[in-house]
Amino acid sequence: MGKHIPPFDNHNEAIIDVNDDTTPLCYFNHVRLAQGETFDYMLDDYETVVVLAGGTCSVTVTEQNGQTHAFDNIGQRESVWTGNPESVYVPVGMTAKLECVSDHADIMIAGGRFEETLSPFCVRQNDVDIVQYGSDDTKTHRKIKHVLGQSNADKRGRLLVSELFTVGAGGWSGFPPHKHDEDRVKEDGSKETFYEEVYQFRFNPDFGFGAQFLYEHEDDFGPVYHVRTGSVIAIDKGYHPSVAAPGYEMYYFTIIVGKTSKSLIQHFDPHHEYQVETIPGIKDMIAKFK
Numbered sequence: 001m002g003k004h005i006p007p008f009d010n011h012n013e014a015i016i017d018v019n020d021d022t023t024p025l026c027y028f029n030h031v032r033l034a035q036g037e038t039f040d041y042m043l044d045d046y047e048t049v050v051v052l053a054g055g056t057c058s059v060t061v062t063e064q065n066g067q068t069h070a071f072d073n074i075g076q077r078e079s080v081w082t083g084n085p086e087s088v089y090v091p092v093g094m095t096a097k098l099e100c101v102s103d104h105a106d107i108m109i110a111g112g113r114f115e116e117t118l119s120p121f122c123v124r125q126n127d128v129d130i131v132q133y134g135s136d137d138t139k140t141h142r143k144i145k146h147v148l149g150q151s152n153a154d155k156r157g158r159l160l161v162s163e164l165f166t167v168g169a170g171g172w173s174g175f176p177p178h179k180h181d182e183d184r185v186k187e188d189g190s191k192e193t194f195y196e197e198v199y200q201f202r203f204n205p206d207f208g209f210g211a212q213f214l215y216e217h218e219d220d221f222g223p224v225y226h227v228r229t230g231s232v233i234a235i236d237k238g239y240h241p242s243v244a245a246p247g248y249e250m251y252y253f254t255i256i257v258g259k260t261s262k263s264l265i266q267h268f269d270p271h272h273e274y275q276v277e278t279i280p281g282i283k284d285m286i287a288k289f290k
Contacts, residue, residue, distance in 0.1 A: 001222065001238055002214045007230025012039060015232050016198050016255075018046060018111075023196040023234040025257040027111030030200065033057070033100035041109070042095040047118070047157050048111035049148055050096060051087040051253070054079045055105030059088040061120040062095045071122045075105065080251050081204050084125040085163060087147050089156060091118045108200065112159030112257030121155055123147055131288050132167065133281030140175050140279050141167035150288050158258035160195075160289065163251065170246035175279075176272035177213070181237035183260055186267070193261040197235040199242075199252040201227045208248025213241050218269050239269050256289075264289040 003022050005015060016028040027046050031039050033055075041048075050059055052075025061069040077083030090096045092114055098107060129151045134140035145163040148156050166173055180195040203209060206229050215222030216238040225233065227242070244250035256264055266286065268276060276282055 001216055002233065002235045002240070004212065004225035004227070005232040005234070007228060016234060018043060020234065022236050023198055025113045025196045025259060026198045026234070026255050027109070028198050028200065028232065028255055029109040031098070031107040031109060033098065033105045033107065035100050035103050037100050039098045039107070040095060042093070043111060044093055045113055046111035047092050047114040047159050048090045048096070048109055049087050049159065049161050050074070050090060050098060051085050051108045051110065051147055051161065052077070053085070053106040053108055053253070055100060056102040057105050057107065058099045058101055060097045061088065061090050062097070064093055069120045073101065074122060075102070076125055079106070080163060080202060081249070084128045084130070084145060085123075085147055086125055087123045089121050089123070089148070091120055093117055094120065108253050110159065110161045110253070110255040112157065112255070114157035114159065116157060118155060118157065121152070123152070127151070129288065131281075131285050133279065133285045134167070135280050136168060138275075138279050139171045140173075140282075141171055142173055142285075143167050144285065144288070146288060153262060158262050160256040160258075160264060162254045164254055166244045166250040169248055170244050172241060172243050173250065173252075174241040176275045177239035177241045177269040178266040179237065179239045180264055180266050191265045192267040193263060193265045194259040195256050195264050197240070198255040199233045201231045201233070202229045202251040203244070204249040204251070208245060208250070210242055210244040210248070210250050213239070215239050218271055
C-alpha cells in the first residue's frame, strides 16, 4: 500500500513513470535546467502540466499535425517559497519543449492518464486559485495553491495539481484523515471517488522533516515514512495524513488523478470525521476539489 521514494538525483528522468506499479494513473518528473538548456517530452496516454517551481522557461507545445503553441516567460519566482506558480497544460499526445531562459529552472511535470486530447493553455500567477484554512489552535493551518482544479475544470481531464503549504512552523496536513480509493455511493447517499495521488515534499529550512502516515482501514497501523526535501510519496489507497516537525514549513507538490471522475470526493476516517466541523474553513477547501 503506497510507497516512499527517498530523495535522489533523477537526472531529469521520470520519478513516477507511466504505468507505475503503485500509481499507474499518475506521472511525475522533476527537471532541472541551466540557462539555454532544453528538455523535450511527449506522453501518449497522459495529460500533463509543466509547473515552474523556480526560474523561468519558454514552453512550446506541438500538436501531432505540426501546429505549435508558444508560451513565453513561464515562471516568475525564485522558489516555491517566494511566489505563485506558473504553468502550461500539455494535452495527450502533444510534444512539449522547455527552454530555460533564467540562470536555472526548477521544473515539475505532473501527469494523469486520460483518453481525450484537449487544447494547451497556460496558468499565470494571477490565475492560481488560492485557499487557506485551518488554524494555529487546531494545528491544521494550511494554504493550497490550485494549478489545475475547479477554476479550469472545463479545460483539463481528471488531473488535479496543487501546491500545499503548512502555514507557520509545524502542523498537520491531510487532516482529518481521508481516503479516495473507491468509486462508490455510500449508504447515506454520499459519494466517494477513486483518485491516486503523488506528492513531492520540500521543507523550509531545507533540513526540516516530517512524517507521512498511510493506513488502509480505520483501525489499522499502517507504515509511517520519514520525509525530507525531495521525498516522493505515491498513494494508491487508504488514509494518508502527514505532519511537519515543529520549526519547519512543509510544502508538497500534489498530483491527484481520477479513474473515472473529474471531481475528488473524499471519505473521512469515521473516528476523526467530527473535526470537519471544528477546523475553520475546511469545508471550503473540500469544495475546491470538486
